[in-house]
Amino acid sequence: MLEIVEVSACHGGPDAVTVVKDVTMSVAAGEIVGLVGESGCGKTTLARVVTGLHRPDAGVVRVGEVDVHAIRGRRALRAHRRQVQMVFQDPSLTLSARQTVRQAIEEPLRIHRLGDARVRSARVGELLDLVGLKPEVGDRRPRQLSGGQQQRVAIARALALEPQLLICDEPVTALDVSVQAKVLNLLCDLRERLDLGCLFITHDLAVVSQLADRIAVMQDGRIVEQGRTEDLTTRPRHAYTRSLLAAIPTLEIPAVEDAVRS
Amino acid sequence: MTVEARSPGRRAWIGTVLLALPLILFAVVGVLAPVLSPADPTANDLTAGLLPPSSEHPLGTDQLGRDQLSRILHGARISLSVTAAVLAVALTAGAVIGAAAGYLGGRVDRAVSRVIDVVVSLPGMLVTLAVIGVQGPGVENLILALSLWSWAPYARIARARVADLRKSPHLDALRLLGAGRARILGRHLLPPALAPCLVYASTDVGTIVLGVATLSFLGLGVAPPNAEWGQMLVEGRAFMDSAWWLAYPPGVAITAVVFASNLLGERLAAGEERPSVLRLVRPTRTGSAWPVRRKAAPSAPRAAERTTSSPPETVPGCPGETPVLRVRDLTVTYPRDGERRRVVAEMSYEVRRGEVLALVGETGSGKTTAALAPFGLLDPYAVVTGSAALANGAGTCEMVGLTPAERRRINGHRVGVVFQDSGAVLNPLRTIGAHVDEAVRNAGRGGRRPATRRVTEELLRLAGLPDPTTVAREFPHQLSGGMRQRAQIAMALACEPELLIADEPTSALDVTVQAQLLDLLARLREELAMSMVVVSHDLGVVTRLADSVAVVYSGRIVESGPLAAVLTRPDHPYTRGLLDAVPRPGTPPGTRFRTMPGQGGAGPDDTTGCGFAPRCPLAVASCVDAAPPLEALAGAAAHRSACLRHPGEPTVAVGKGDTSC
Incomplete structure (x- = not known):
């Protein structure tokens, strides 16, 4: 579905800094791949390269056999947009405060001139239902919704064009732990129902260890380790992966301390 | 109180309408002047010169026997058409130029911004006089001259708004959805940029009306015999003593339109929250809330007496020890929909010496409010009742109901606070060292500058910043989120606090940085024998740090106890x-x-x-x-x-089908 081959990218300007270095990874259809790293490690830049918002200096990004950065022409680009969509970290920034939920979800359908008003309205209803929002939410504006609901709207909008690949950039970082769990469950369900490939970017290894099929760990722009989730979390090979695993907050209390406290 | 308090929204709305009324009147009269006027405004009748107001001429006649009312109404028409024309030109040109500059960015933006700066800094009236001096008087030249400098503020507003929106991920999302440039600009950038422009336009109406009147007054605007307010003032000036009805009506009309336009613009721009001239004229509506607070919050000495006289609740393991902070029946209310709604309801908790208490709950549960309320760190509209006793030597000191001056002797001296968003707490224009220096001086530990700086560097080292001399010279934006949070901790530690309040201290940070900060707080607690209140939404986070936990839901503690x-x-x-x-970790994927x-x-x-x-x-x-x-x-x-059922078995259903959040 998604193939990233030896991609390097830098941030513009005269003193350009290479933030993504020689990254090779892939996401198959119906697979969730976690990309884990600290802020500033280049994972968001990689997401922008994958979606075509940022041009890489070297390497190839292919989505379903099409080279993302070699697409020419409006029609081909639009066709590509329908394949790949993205969910951003902060839904309050990516949804327009001026649009109702219904208008926001309808926007991509209007852009691509899909269906007439009746068809679009029916599709918006389906999408609201898909992400678990009640129909009446459609008439509200983003600020009248909770963070979790906003993120559901953002996901519904991303799914309106029936993409086969979803790039999620820290989609639950801004949410409460209890709400985060619900959004993650939604992604799990969507993957099963729509056979969606998903690149899930986060700084939190704990989140992807329960969600992703495979995990890639990124440090300073390089993938330092990638593998199946069970292998990576139980037998980490790279020191950085081990330090990420050690940082995960756990609910277990050391037995000695427990004894002292009680 | 209920009647008065229930309608602030409606009253604000009525106020806005009242302010807009002169402008609406101005517009209606201007449009309908030919219909409303009883006579031709330019028709001379020398037999009826300088007649005082009568039923035939409600505002009298001037020296040429022209009906004053008709002239005022037609004056409104001229002012209105010039204003409308200038606004249409200025708003359109300004919004388009500004939006284009903001969207294109780069060199175009820099060039356009310089032009806007120059035009904004020009004295508008001088430009107008110069243009009219060259072109000659007349309505068209007037419109041209006024438009020439009025567009710049709109361009500046639109540019700032669009440049701001351009950086937001909202546009990235739209591009990914396939939206073209035209759609992004037309549908998503121009409308939000136009809103503040329209607010500014409501103020601009006054400026333009005044400008037209001034120019006509000077004989450079609308030429006689056309009825124009400034023109009428000039003509009426000669008869100030004998025929007052000539100069006053146009004067009143100009004043009313200009005042209404300025006040309305200010009201629209400031919304309800920001300071406004109107607040000085009319005292704030929420003033009625304060008596409640005074009545409910007992004065400090009395409360202290009360808490010390009652025997402290015995705590297992450490009999008779006074807690560092003992909160009883804490209630916090905010005004909402004209009523006072509780955010925290009769909450009680205590922090023992050297103990870390975690307040845990979801967004909006009231956990942060409950932690900050004892120290007066809430919005001024909040009303706090109940008691919060801070240990003070052998006795206690009641925190609820202190005056700001009394509170300053405690906050920053015996209690330190660390907030979630270090980016918002630190002043971007001051160095980290300057921030900590100030906290050190405030705590009375400073002295001469080098001595203060030595304490500052010591504090930064204590907060785990490896190179304090360098960090002290850096600005907040040069540090990572984790380092800024450490700098905030250094500030809080400046007073060697007995109690540290940490509100979501690690929520915006990466997991690894979060772990390091939690370890730092745990170490500091040991080294400095501090007590702490940590607020978080994540039980996993507090596990690393807390001794006891209070789970907050809907403004109440629902469960508390040792971690x-x-x-x-x-x-x-x-x-x-x-x-x-x-x-x-370790749960099978999926x-x-x-x-x-x-x-x-x-x-x-x-x-x-x-x-x-x-x-x-x-x-x-x-x-x-x-x-x-x-x-x-x-x-x-x-x-x-706090559960009637006290369940023993795992109960919460697996949420596969559940979709609400």
Whole structure:
């Protein structure tokens, strides 16, 4: 579905800094791949390269056999947009405060001139239902919704064009732990129902260890380790992966301390 | 109070309409002047010169016998058409130029911005006089001259707004959805940029009306015999003593339009919250709230007496020890929809010496409010009642109801606070060293500058910043989020606090940085023998740090007790739900998280009885009768739960089908 081959990218300007270095990874259809790293490690830049918002200096990004950065022409680009969509970290920034939920979800359908008003309205209803929002939410504006609901709207909008690949950039970082769990469950369900490939970017290894099929760990722009989730979390090979695993907050209390406290 | 308090929204609305009334009148009269005027405004009747107001001429006649009322009405028409024409040109040109510059960015933006700066800094009237001097008087030249400098503020507003929006991920999202440039500019950038432009336009109406009148007054605007307000003033000036009705009506009309336009513009721009001239004229509506506070909050010495005289509740393990902070029946209310709604309801908690208490709950549960209320760190509209006794030597000091001056002797001296968003707390224009220096001086530990700086560097080192001399010279934006948070901790430690309040200290940070900061706080607690209140939404985070936990839901503590007891034997269904939501490494990928149905964020006044009952899988009819008290659990006096059911078995349903959040 998604193939990233030896991609390097830098941030513009005269003193350009290479933030993504020689990254090779892939996401198959119906697979969730976690990309884990600290802020500033280049994972968001990689997401922008994958979606075509940022041009890489070297390497190839292919989505379903099409080279993302070699697409020419409006029609081909639009066709590509329908394949790949993205969910951003902060839904309050990516949804327009001026649009109702219904208008926001309808926007991509209007852009691509899909269906007439009746068809679009029916599709918006389906999408609201898909992400678990009640129909009446459609008439509200983003600020009248909770963070979790906003993120559901953002996901519904991303799914309106029936993409086969979803790039999620820290989609639950801004949410409460209890709400985060619900959004993650939604992604799990969507993957099963729509056979969606998903690149899930986060700084939190704990989140992807329960969600992703495979995990890639990124440090300073390089993938330092990638593998199946069970292998990576139980037998980490790279020191950085081990330090990420050690940082995960756990609910277990050391037995000695427990004894002292009680 | 209820009648008065119920209608602030409507009253604000009425106020806006009242302010807009002169402008609406101006517009209506201007449009309908030919219909409304009783006579031709330019028709001379030398036999009826300088007649005082009468039924035939309600505003009298001038020296040429022209009907004054008709002239005023037609004057409005001229002012209105010039104003409308200038605004149309200025707004369109300004918004388009500004939006284009903001969207294109780069060199175009820099060039356009310089032009805007120059035009804005030009004295508008001089430009107008110069243009008219060259072109000659007349309505068209007037419009041209006024438009020439009025467009710049609109361009500046539109540019700033569009440049701001351009950086937001909103546009990235739209591009990914396939939206073209035209759609992004037309649908998503121009409309939000136009809104503040229109607000500015309402002020500009006054400026333009005044400008037209001034120019006509000087004989450079609308030429006689046309009726124009400034023109009428000039003509009336000669008869100030004999015929007052000539100069006053146009003067009143100009003043009314200009005042209404300025006040309306200010009101629209400031909304309800920001300071406004109107606030000086009319005292704030929420003033009625303060007597409640004075009545309810006992004066400091009396409260201190009360808390010290009552025997301290015995705490197992450390009999007779006074807690560092002992909060009893803390209630915080905010005005909402004309009523006072509780955000925190009769909450009680205490922090023992050297202990870390974690207040845990979802967004909107009231946990942060409960932690900050004792120290007066809330919005000024908040009303705090109850008691919060801070240990003070052998006795205690009551924190609720202190005056700001009394409070300053405690905050920053004996209590330190660390907030979630270090980017918002630190002043971007001051160095880290300057921030900490100030905290050191405030705590009375400074002295001469080098001495203060030595303390500052020591504090930064204590907060785990490896190179304090360099860091002290850096600005907040040069540091990472984790380092800024350490700098904030250094500021809080400047007063060697007995109690540190940390509000979501690690929530915006990466997991690894978060772990380091939690370790730092744990180390500091040991080294400095500090007590701490940590607020967080993540039970996993507080596990690293806390000794005891209070789980907050809907403005009340629903479960509290030693960390180990709450984590291993959670009693309240909500606590169980929170624990289930924490991801656990080692769970097979694809395993669904266990989630709670429904949505949080309700306040204690939104439900009767237990706040969690609407979401609780175990709720029974009696749950909604009254809020269940926080009761000690069998066999563990310190572990308390506010649940009628006291469930023993795992209860929260697997949330696969559940979709609300």
